Structure formats: structure tokens, C-alpha cells
Amino acid sequence: MSFEDEMKAALDTFVVESRELLQDMEDGLLGLEHDQNPEDSIGAIFRAAHTIKGSAGLFGLDHIVHFTHVVESLLDMLRNEEIPVSSALIAVLLPCRDHISSLVDGIAVGITEETAEQKNAGAILHEKLREFINGESADYSTEVVTHNEEQNAQASGGGVVDSGNWYLSLRFSKDCLRNGMDPLSFIRYLSTLGDVVNLMTITDGIPAIDDMDAETCYLGFEVVLKSSATKEAIENVFEFVREDSIIRIVPPRSKIDEYIDIINNLPNDDELLGEILIKSGVLTKHELDECLRLQHQRHRLQDGKTKEAPIGEILVKQEMLQEPILNAALQKQQQVKDTKAREKQNIRVDAERLDKLIDLVGELVIAGAGANLRANKSDDMALLEATSEVMRLVEEVRDSALQLRMVPIGTTFSRFQRVVRDVSIELGKDIVLEISGGDTEVDKSVVDKIGDPLMHLVRNSMDHGIESAAIRVARGKPAQGTLRLNAYHESGSIVIEVSDDGGGLNRDKILAKAIEKGLISSGTSLSDKEIYALIFEPGFSTADQVSNLSGRGVGMDVVKRNVTSLRGTIDIDSQIGVGATMRIRMPLTLAIIDGFLVGVGDSSFVIPLDNVIECLELPRTITENDYMDLRGEVLPFIRLRQLYDIRGEVPRRQNVVVVGYAGNKAGLVVDKLMGEFQTVIKPLGKLFQHLQGIGGSTILGSGEVALILSIASMMQQVTRRAQHKPAALQFKADTSKHI
Structure with a gap:
């Protein structure tokens, strides 16, 4: 590797590490006002600035050293309790953090010198910093303290000593x-x-x-x-x-x-x-x-x-x-x-290399399934034992590889502290953000893609959901509004909730606006959840006036589209005067899952194993009804043969796979139960994206293609059908006459 390549690699590392430190710096600053014992946070913020300045000095990035040195001086005074923590101080330090971030972003694209715009912005920020530093002059042309000079001062016990x-x-x-x-x-x-x-x-x-x-x-x-x-x-x-x-x-x-x-x-x-x-x-x-x-x-x-x-x-x-x-x-x-x-135990791995590893593991899973299938046909017990052991090891490799991509979602959540602070000031509202479930892990590819939808939901809750302080007090609420971000695992999925204690969604207003825009016809009977879901329609907005944040009908449809692209769903719970909760459900990983293989005619389908509750035989007495009695509980089901128009003779014995999603149950009627199957998810092309209830495809060991069922989509079909047949789902007293 040439010197230029080595320098570029070193600068890339500097950029990555600086961005991480800047995120830590922002998190620390945002929590400083409410921290009862801020010493540790102040120390962490100071060390972040100090490390960035020192690293920049090693590369001769004097403009970063220059600006960060003044920030560090102020932080040192804060650390020594020479100045107190205040909202005004944080309001100055946060833009300084952003300015350092812009300087680092410049390094990332090859700009190693300070631009005129950056210099002017830095001078303005320095002027504000000087107001806190003993009333010193705000002259931006003060002497630059380089990294080497600072090291020499440290090495000789330098620094200003109180008299x-x-x-x-x-x-x-x-x-x-x-x-x-x-x-x-x-x-x-x-x-x-x-x-x-x-x-x-x-x-x-x-x-x-x-x-x-x-x-x-x-x-x-x-x-x-x-x-x-x-x-x-x-x-x-x-x-x-x-x-x-x-x-x-x-x-x-x-x-x-x-x-x-x-x-x-x-x-x-x-x-x-x-x-x-x-x-x-x-x-x-x-x-x-x-x-x-x-x-x-x-x-x-x-x-x-x-x-x-x-x-x-x-x-x-x-x-x-x-x-x-x-x-x-x-x-x-x-x-x-x-x-x-x-x-030293942690190493940085490029995301593309990790994705390549996951792809190779996926191919290994497919190849292993093919070898196992042929071993089953050979009746060679030694070969069967060998392939079974290989499949067990492949499964462990798969789990380990997927674990490499699992990251806590709390990192994404913490970024919204700054958003909530800035938007609250813009709206003139007092809003606090509460975070829970931050240690919930999810695939990094999901984390990278969920940021924008969450941003829309958070801003929408602050603008539309949470009332102004005067209105809240008049309604007997605390003047300060609360926005909550929560995450947890549920049946092989991750659930992310964006909640607020605002006024809730106005059902009648949403319905009237939908009729006005022609989204539904007057007199249509819809459930509350279906009415709330109308806000995700393109161009839909109930805002009385357009603001910088909302009112143009752009955003919520993007949220639904992005969530759907991640094989997820979004639903809303709301109560007038109490608040609303936007709930996103997505798979934990977009790469490889444990599946349950079933057959209908000559076709094969994979059901995500985390959604499978149990399997049972379909009673022969049920010929036309699409529901059955499951130990005193009404279980609606879908016949996959009819749904996908699969030809062929119906076997005498059919099976029902009971699946669950978001607290609801349904049954899928299939011909054959073929057991667990490691499933490598292959996305469908645009030509097949309209297929109902399909979330992807996979390749079987035989080389054939099997479709992966989307249980979330299946549940939506069951719900829609139930609304058109309400009477059919209300039998409880005597189910025997239907079965």
C-alpha cells in the first residue's frame, strides 16, 4: 500500500471515530441540563473534544484544532466548575458540535482546508464562546495552539496555575x-x-x-x-x-x-x-x-x-x-x-464485507439443504449423520453471522434527543423525550432504514399531537408534553412505538377529510383503525395551515411505504385527549430466518417459524366455512389453495397451521407439513410485488423456488374479511352446528 493510500485509510478512520465521538458529545450535552450529577457527562464531553483535537493535530488539520481548542477551553472551565451548566451554555455548545461535524464531513470528502464559509461560521461561534470565557476578546485571529505545542506544554507540566x-x-x-x-x-x-x-x-x-x-x-x-x-x-x-x-x-x-x-x-x-x-x-x-x-x-x-x-x-x-x-x-x-x-478485542468491519459474508452464508445454507436432501434419498446412515452435523454447524455459523449485524436500536433513538430539543424550540412547546427499550437489538440494515420513518413520526407527534402549554394547562395536563420512544421484541419481530400524551387523533375530522378528498365514499363503514390508517394515504393532511414541519400532505405516506419495504406494518392506537401511539412492526433480520415449510398441491410455501403457534388437522366436516372452533376460541383461516388458485386434487386430509401476529391468530389451510427449514430470503422483483400475502422467496435444496408468506399481510386479509362477515365471527354459544 502506498503512502497516499495509507494516509487516506488513516483519515477515513479519523472521520469514523470523530463522528462517533461527536455523537457521544451531542448525547452528553442534551442530557446535561437534567443530570443531577453531571461530572461524568462533562468529563466525557471534554474527552471527546480533546480526542478530536489531538487526532486532528496528528494530520495537520489546524482548522479543526483551532476551532476545537476554544471549545475545549470552555469545557475545561465547565469541568473545573468555573462556570455553571445552563441552557444558554448548551445552546452555544450544540452548534459548536455541529460545526466540528461539518469540518469532519469536509475531511470525508477530501476538503482538508477551511472554506471561507466555515471560517465565518467558526468566527461567529468563537465570539459566542468568548462571552463565557472570562470576557476575552472574540478576535478569531488569536494564536493557534497546535497539537505538538499542547503536548509539549503537557509534558512539562504546563498550563495556567492559579496564584x-x-x-x-x-x-x-x-x-x-x-x-x-x-x-x-x-x-x-x-x-x-x-x-x-x-x-x-x-x-x-x-x-x-x-x-x-x-x-x-x-x-x-x-x-x-x-x-x-x-x-x-x-x-x-x-x-x-x-x-x-x-x-x-x-x-x-x-x-x-x-x-x-x-x-x-x-x-x-x-x-x-x-x-x-x-x-x-x-x-x-x-x-x-x-x-x-x-x-x-x-x-x-x-x-x-x-x-x-x-x-x-x-x-x-x-x-x-x-x-x-x-x-x-x-x-x-x-x-x-x-x-x-x-x-483491541473490537475491530471495525466494513458493512459491505459483512453483507458479503451474509450472502455467502445464505448460499451455504441452500447448498447444505441440497446435500441433506440427497442424503435423505440415499438411505446411507453414515452420510445422513454427516450431513446432519454439517447442517447443525451451518445453522450455528448462520446465527453467528447474523449476530454480527445486530445492533442496539438505542443509538438511533438517542439521536432524536437533539431533534426534540430543536423542534420544541421552533414550535414554542415544552416537550421532553423519554426512551425505553434502547438495548433491543435489530439487524443493522433495519436500523439504517428506519431512521427516516421515525423522524417523520416524531415530528408529526410534536406538531400535530402534543398541544401548546396553554391548551394543556387548560385541559388539566402538565404544561410539559411527553414524547416516548420504545422498542421490544415480539414473535420474531421488533416493535417500535412512538407515543405522545397529546390530544390524540380526531376520528371525525380524519373521516370528513377523507370523504372530501374522495379517498372513501360517504356512508362507508370503517373501524377506528381503518380511519386512523387513512392518514398514511398520499396527499392526506388535516392541518389547518401549512408550517415548516407539516401540512403539505407529504411524509406519512412515505413512512408507510418505507415500513412496507422492510416487510413491516404500522398501526395506530389513539384516544381523544389522552394521546396516540404509532406502532411499527418489522422482522428482526432481512437476510435469513427459520421457516416452516408447507406444501399445497405442487407448490411450496415457507411460513416464518416465529409466527407459527401450532399445527392441527382440519376437521373434515368443515367444507365451506372459513372459521373453526379452536378449544372454544373462534379461529378464522385462509385456504392457500383458493387464495393462489392452485390446481390439482384436494387431499382427503388437510392441515391448519395456526399463526400469530400482533396479538391476533389465524389459520392457514395447507396440504402437507414438511417441517422446519432454514430460509434464505430473496426479494421479489417489481413484477411480483402486487402479490397478496407474499413477503419474498427462497430456494429449496431441490433447486425449486418457494414463496415466503407475509403473516402480517395475511392477518390484514383476515381482518378485512371479518368486517364483511361480522355475524359469522360472533358465534360462541354453539359452534357444533358449524363444524
Whole structure:
């Protein structure tokens, strides 16, 4: 791979990781106002910005470093509780997050320099940020702090230190005077950095008068310096003597708990003990180098072998470090190692490669079914056992491969926090979003395609469903409206609910508008669910006026079309004055399912196994009715032979496969029950999309094509038929006369 290819791959990784961090940043900002203990969230937001800035610096993306540095400075003040969490602050930080996202998007398409438009947008945002940062100038031409400069500042204990009392312990080299250095000159120079509030001369090393050498330095000093200088600046005062002198500098407010807290809040980006101590401000680069020199000089015997003493042990013995701080740093070091170990267990896989794997597994399933079919015809027991074992392993491979594509839907849900916030402001409503079932897993292909339909439903609920605060209060409701997103598994499907506590759907208004538009004729008898379903018709809208969000009759028909394309259904529950729930049901996966194979005449059909409840024999006394008694319960059924006009002689014994969907039951009358079957779903072409009750096709082991039944569509047929024959489904008292 050439250097250009390697750089492009690295930039692609930067873009992917930055987008993930920006999503985390947005999630943290949206939850900050309502967080009772925001310290962890603030730390996570700060680390996200810091990581993006550092990574951008590695690639020389100075415009990202430039903008993010100011954001990071404000977040650092927030982290240090110098400014409080407020709606105004979040209202500034969210657009900053969006601006960083736009800069990263530019990198994704090869724009590595800041455009004039981006620069102007950044300048405006910087101006708003400066209002929070101690009233500093909003001049966008401030000095750019590059990643390397920041690293150097960190490596030397840099950063602004609050004015306070530094404690210095100085033991000059005996040859200091011979080398032309005056110890008192260093003390005088310290006064240029601050106020020397206390100075104590240490004379313990002065020998008797007869043994004294006039050119030898025997003095030491203990100094208390009040200064706002950095530790690096103070240490640099002694640059010419520090090699052979003992210089100890203890920062102001050097409480053990404070240092431990700083260490605990460091980002998990370095597992070297020395680097952790330097970044926390406990140690300077020079002190670490001195310690490393001592480490190589001093050895201890253990089991007859020489071994270097641990660096932490030397730091404590040299009184450069207190033991509790060392323990905190060691714990942080282990935490970083554990985190990186977990990260190494996860690898990024391109979605196209994963799809290719699923396709190959699907072909393997088909080939395995063919081999198993031929083994059954051979009567070779050894071959049958071998193919059965292969099929078992193929099933495990299939399950493992599909599991790779399963992701929690909570990631999609969390993105709507920002939508709800922004739309609430636009509508002038107070709306809060509640999320549940976020850990429910679904195929990634489903997650990618469900985002737009959910967006329409959420915006529609906020605009049409939830009333204004004044109306809600007048109706005895809380002024704040509630929008809920919920997900759960049900019979091999995922159910996603968008609920609100608004005014509900107006049945009469929907019906009147449908008649006005000619969608139905006057006098047509429809159930509530059928009337509610009219809002999904193209061009349908009950809005009295057009707004930026709705009223043009565009959107809800797109929702239904997209959900249907995912082999899903959508229905509505509503109650006037209480609220409404939009409920989407979709299959967990769009690739491979467990099926139940049945036969009707010469045709084969596959029923999704998750929908199959039981199988039973069709009573011979039933010849014309399309319902039967199932242990005292009315069970409507569909004869597949009649539905698909399948020719051939009807066998003497027919079977009923009882299926369930969305809490309803129905029966499918078939000729043969052929057992479970691993089903690779193949989409139907446009020519066959009009077929009722068909959700796809598959290839059998024999090479023949079998149609996959859509139980959701079958249930709709049963419901429509029941509405036209209401009396037929109301028998309860005496079913024997019908059977």
C-alpha cells in the first residue's frame, strides 16, 4: 500500500471515530441540563473534544484544532466548575458540535482546508464562546495552539496555575560556586516570577571551620513562593544547576486528594506511569528524567538476579511523590491498560464485507439443504449423520453471522434527543423525550432504514399531537408534553412505538377529510383503525395551515411505504385527549430466518417459524366455512389453495397451521407439513410485488423456488374479511352446528 493510500485509510478512520465521538458529545450535552450529577457527562464531553483535537493535530488539520481548542477551553472551565451548566451554555455548545461535524464531513470528502464559509461560521461561534470565557476578546485571529505545542506544554507540566504558594526545596551542588554560579542569584530571580514570602537557609551541611573550603557551596534553601507561573517556568530558573543539584518543587494547594482527583479524571490515552504523573502536574519532565537515571543506577538483588527498581518506588523514596498519589496513578495505569485491551478485542468491519459474508452464508445454507436432501434419498446412515452435523454447524455459523449485524436500536433513538430539543424550540412547546427499550437489538440494515420513518413520526407527534402549554394547562395536563420512544421484541419481530400524551387523533375530522378528498365514499363503514390508517394515504393532511414541519400532505405516506419495504406494518392506537401511539412492526433480520415449510398441491410455501403457534388437522366436516372452533376460541383461516388458485386434487386430509401476529391468530389451510427449514430470503422483483400475502422467496435444496408468506399481510386479509362477515365471527354459544 502506498503512502497516499495509507494516509487516506488513516483519515477515513479519523472521520469514523470523530463522528462517533461527536455523537457521544451531542448525547452528553442534551442530557446535561437534567443530570443531577453531571461530572461524568462533562468529563466525557471534554474527552471527546480533546480526542478530536489531538487526532486532528496528528494530520495537520489546524482548522479543526483551532476551532476545537476554544471549545475545549470552555469545557475545561465547565469541568473545573468555573462556570455553571445552563441552557444558554448548551445552546452555544450544540452548534459548536455541529460545526466540528461539518469540518469532519469536509475531511470525508477530501476538503482538508477551511472554506471561507466555515471560517465565518467558526468566527461567529468563537465570539459566542468568548462571552463565557472570562470576557476575552472574540478576535478569531488569536494564536493557534497546535497539537505538538499542547503536548509539549503537557509534558512539562504546563498550563495556567492559579496564584498560590509554591514550596521549593533547594540543595545546590558543592561545585556550584566553582562553576561560576551564585545560589543567591537564583533566589533573586525567583522574585521576578512572584513574591518570595518565606526563605529559610539550611546550614546543616556546613563543616567545622578548619574543614571548610571557601569555594565549596554548603547551603540549601527552603522557599515559599507566591506565584501564578507554571511549574515549568519555575523549574527553568534552575536550568544551569539542576543536573547536579537537588531541586524539589511542590505546587500550591498540593493536597493529596486533589492530585488523586486530577489523575482519576485524566483521559484514558496513556498507560505509561510517568506520562500519567506528568499530565496530572505532579511531576515535571526533568524530574522524570532524573528518576529514570536513578533507576538505571540503582539495582536490587532478587533471586540472585539484578533488577531495576520500579519507577514509582524510586519517586516515593526520593520524596518526589506521596504514596497515595502513586497508588492512584498505578490504578489509572491499570484502568487504561484494561480499556485498551477491550478496545483491541473490537475491530471495525466494513458493512459491505459483512453483507458479503451474509450472502455467502445464505448460499451455504441452500447448498447444505441440497446435500441433506440427497442424503435423505440415499438411505446411507453414515452420510445422513454427516450431513446432519454439517447442517447443525451451518445453522450455528448462520446465527453467528447474523449476530454480527445486530445492533442496539438505542443509538438511533438517542439521536432524536437533539431533534426534540430543536423542534420544541421552533414550535414554542415544552416537550421532553423519554426512551425505553434502547438495548433491543435489530439487524443493522433495519436500523439504517428506519431512521427516516421515525423522524417523520416524531415530528408529526410534536406538531400535530402534543398541544401548546396553554391548551394543556387548560385541559388539566402538565404544561410539559411527553414524547416516548420504545422498542421490544415480539414473535420474531421488533416493535417500535412512538407515543405522545397529546390530544390524540380526531376520528371525525380524519373521516370528513377523507370523504372530501374522495379517498372513501360517504356512508362507508370503517373501524377506528381503518380511519386512523387513512392518514398514511398520499396527499392526506388535516392541518389547518401549512408550517415548516407539516401540512403539505407529504411524509406519512412515505413512512408507510418505507415500513412496507422492510416487510413491516404500522398501526395506530389513539384516544381523544389522552394521546396516540404509532406502532411499527418489522422482522428482526432481512437476510435469513427459520421457516416452516408447507406444501399445497405442487407448490411450496415457507411460513416464518416465529409466527407459527401450532399445527392441527382440519376437521373434515368443515367444507365451506372459513372459521373453526379452536378449544372454544373462534379461529378464522385462509385456504392457500383458493387464495393462489392452485390446481390439482384436494387431499382427503388437510392441515391448519395456526399463526400469530400482533396479538391476533389465524389459520392457514395447507396440504402437507414438511417441517422446519432454514430460509434464505430473496426479494421479489417489481413484477411480483402486487402479490397478496407474499413477503419474498427462497430456494429449496431441490433447486425449486418457494414463496415466503407475509403473516402480517395475511392477518390484514383476515381482518378485512371479518368486517364483511361480522355475524359469522360472533358465534360462541354453539359452534357444533358449524363444524
